[in-house]
Amino acid sequence: MSERDLYLMFLPQIAELIIDCQQMTQESYEQWKQETRESIPVDAVDFMEKVFIVTDKYSGHQISA
Numbered sequence: 001m002s003e004r005d006l007y008l009m010f011l012p013q014i015a016e017l018i019i020d021c022q023q024m025t026q027e028s029y030e031q032w033k034q035e036t037r038e039s040i041p042v043d044a045v046d047f048m049e050k051v052f053i054v055t056d057k058y059s060g061h062q063i064s065a
């Protein structure tokens with residue numbers, strides 16, 4: 001299974017995650033991301049970092065550069 005296939009398979013859950021993240025304060029969002037990073041398996045890190053990019057952008061928690 002490719003990473004794209006995995007992303008498409010989990011797209012509904014990622015969308016729900018974005019909705020949940022929209023309800024969080026910036027502080028709680030950053031805490032959730034840190035806790036998630038600490039708990040994910042090593043082989044899922046790259047995928048989850050890409051999920052974080054999507055949640056950052058669409059949840060309203062993206063840090064302006």
